[in-house]
Amino acid sequence: MFPAVTPQLTCPACQAAIPVGSAFCPACGNPSPTVITDGRAAPAPPDPAGTAPVLERLARALSPKYDVKRLVGRGGFAEIYELWDRDLDRRLACKVLHPEIAWTPGMLDRFRREAKALARLQDPAVLPIHFAGAGEGLVYYVMPFVEGESLADALRRRGSFSAEEALQVAEPILEALAHAHAQGLVHRDIKPDNVMLEAKTGRVLLVDFGIAKLLDPAAAVGTKTSTGFTVGTVHYMSPEQALGQANLDGRSDLYALGAMLFQLVTGTPPYDGDSSAEIVGKHLADPVPVASDVNANIPRWLSDVIVKCLSKKPEDRFQTAGAVLAALAAGRTAGSAPLTGAASAERRVQWLAEAVPGSSRPGSWVAGAGAGAGLVAVLVVAGWFARRGGYVGSGVMLVHNALVEPVELLRSGVPVDTIASEGTVRLTLAGGTWAAYRWRLIRPGNPPIGEPLEGPLPEPGRVRGRRVSSITADVAGQRYFAPLVTNTSASDVTLEVNPGTAAAVRCNCLVSRGAVRTHVGYYRLYENSAVAAYNSAHPYTGPHADREGFATRVARPSGALALMF
Incomplete structure (x- = not known):
């Protein structure tokens, strides 16, 4: 959520009045105190001196029809500003990409073309991009302003969701993915930070659709892209995306959704570790965890759906978002038989061998990946296995x-x-x-x-x-x-x-x-x-x-x- 912050009118240190919107007491310089609204504590307003340069440059870059109001948040690759559209009397949000992202020739044109394709997505659960632009050394895109909180914030605030609450989040996202995948569009970065929960309506919104591809379509895990920015989130990244396959399809999104759904009902991602390499190694070779083993309140049928979404090989997953929706609907009414069995170590090793780009086996599902990306991924995983020293024999604790x-x-x-x-x-x-x-x-x-x-x-x-x-x-x-x-x-x-x-x-x-x-x-x-x-x-x-x-x-x-x- 971008919570409304109501500044305290009296400084707790010197009792002087603090003007509305001020981050500091004008008398003694004490920071404006934390303000609590309905939920967790919200920070005091940001220091205007620290944000003024970008704010002023953005105001100059946009046409006079837009007022740049304030900085409302920061993310991994962008800062978010609130705009006011004078012509249409509406609030908008503008994401300004971090200046350290270096834009190569033709990249901005591709960014605009992709944004135009995304703008054709007419789904109530997809937050559209109105337009993208550049000026004053900034690259930005504009979308509707949403009063609410991200799913990541909700997880931090309250912990795991009940099965029913998790389904209320997952089903609108799956409907949006079904629509997008039918048009050949893949999100590539499904994660709790990219899901917004609208405060007034409770509507679930999927944001930043395709932005990972916009930044760099050939990014491999654990490496900087040609923009200088690391794309993707390893906790939710499909094995094929982790290995650098360029031509991802909708089944990669379904894997990421399964990882997010696992976290919703258990409070933790399916795989974790001390480094990106360790987490990637677990995505590639560890048995798929069972959500109902972590949270006994989760029905087994839902746990089975999550397991199938998290299958290592795309062909073993649900093939469409519609198929996942159908499985969830069936489970709601009557439950379901187990969808998958535990993968043996032999099968996991065989799968890893098949997954290596350049394999002589026909029909390898990563055939489109670059050899360099595959080599990096194999070396990363090999190093991880060497350091791990035998997972099965190690002590495990919750x-x-x-x-x-x-x-x-x-x-x-x-x-x-x-x-x-x-x-x-x-x-x-x-x-x-x-x-x-x-x-x-x-x-x-x-x-x-x-x-x-x-x-x-x-x-x-x-x-x-x-x-x-x-x-x-x-x-x-x-x-x-x-x-x-x-x-x-x-x-x-x-x-x-x-x-x-x-x-x-x-x-x-x-x-x-x-x-x-x-x-x-x-x-x-x-x-x-x-x-x-x-x-x-x-x-x-x-x-x-x-x-x-x-x-x-x-x-x-x-x-x-x-x-x-």
């Missing part, structure tokens, strides 16, 4: 995050993964050791609010025959709690936790009027813990509402506590 916020997983102090709230990741432990791992809370807001929280990875126990380490709100003998605040009062409020004690913490946040179950971080829990809410016009002074005596109501193991003011 790490479950029971907290209401995401956590960062670290090994020897280096971040290696992120686990969503109620998410689970699978660790392959060299030598069976887990002691080198720690976790750290990802605190909401910017600057972060709540208390920092981290600790060693708890010693794993046995759950249904698996080794599971659970991250909870009990850390080193100290319990913590996470207030989920609903504000029914007539004004915005700011919070103080454990007021009047040595453990008092001022949230330096603002919970807007009408906000529901907003996240404000974690705090130490004591028998006499309390939370005070102040009118935001007079933070931490004057009348306030207290909530206390709740220690016995704090949920375990998450530490969640619903509070209403």
Whole structure:
């Protein structure tokens, strides 16, 4: 979501008034405090000084009919600005590609041609591109403005989806893919970041259709494209795309959708690792994971559909998006028999040999891939297998995050993964050791609010025959709690936790009027813990509402506590 940010009118440091839209207090220079709307904490507005050059250049590049309003977000290859179309009185979004992307001769013309082809897609789940252009050293494209959040943001905020919720996301995307594939268009970068959930309507929208191809159609995994930009996302990349096949078809999108659907219902991608090479190696040769083994609440028929989408060879997958929709419809009504069996190691090795470009076997599905790309991919995978030292014999453990916020997983102090709230990741432990791992809370807001929280990875126990380490709100003998605040009062409020004690913490946040179950971080829990809410016009002074005596109501193991003011 690009959440609406309502600036606090009073600086919590010096009590001076902060003008609407200002990122900093004009009196003392203190950053504008985090503002919380309905959901997770939203950052304060960006520093205008840091964005002014691009904003001004974009305003000059566009015709006078467009007003460039503000920077609303940054992605892996572009910044997003809000525009106002004066002629048609409508909001638009403009993606400005990062300046470090070097445009080769003729590339912009191809970009415009592809954008024109994409503009012909008339599907309610596809966010269209209105036009593309260049000027003032910038390359950009314009599309409708969507008030909402990305599916990636939703996963970070709430963790895994129920089976029904996941299907409500997947089915409109499949309908859009069926339409696009029928016209010979392939998305090439299906992932949660490229799915938007519209706030008012709940509509599911697929964005950046074909942008990966626009940037460079011959990109191979793990390498820079001729534009200088790395295309593709290895967590969702089909084996044929990872090996550099240029002529991808719709079945590659179905693989990526299967990977995304797996993450929706389990909270984690199907394959993960410490490097892109390791993740690619797992896409190429590891057995397809079964979602219902990770989340027992997922019906087996849905797990079977996901497994078939994730088949290594395109011919073993569903052949069309319509076929996936039909399988989902059948499963909804009566369930389905298993669609696939576990692949043997012999079959996986045979498949990898068949997949190598230049294979003498007729009909190899990567025949269109360049020899150089294939050689790079084979070397990457060979190196990965050599380093891996035998997957089957290595220790495997699941790490479950029971907290209401995401956590960062670290090994020897280096971040290696992120686990969503109620998410689970699978660790392959060299030598069976887990002691080198720690976790750290990802605190909401910017600057972060709540208390920092981290600790060693708890010693794993046995759950249904698996080794599971659970991250909870009990850390080193100290319990913590996470207030989920609903504000029914007539004004915005700011919070103080454990007021009047040595453990008092001022949230330096603002919970807007009408906000529901907003996240404000974690705090130490004591028998006499309390939370005070102040009118935001007079933070931490004057009348306030207290909530206390709740220690016995704090949920375990998450530490969640619903509070209403």
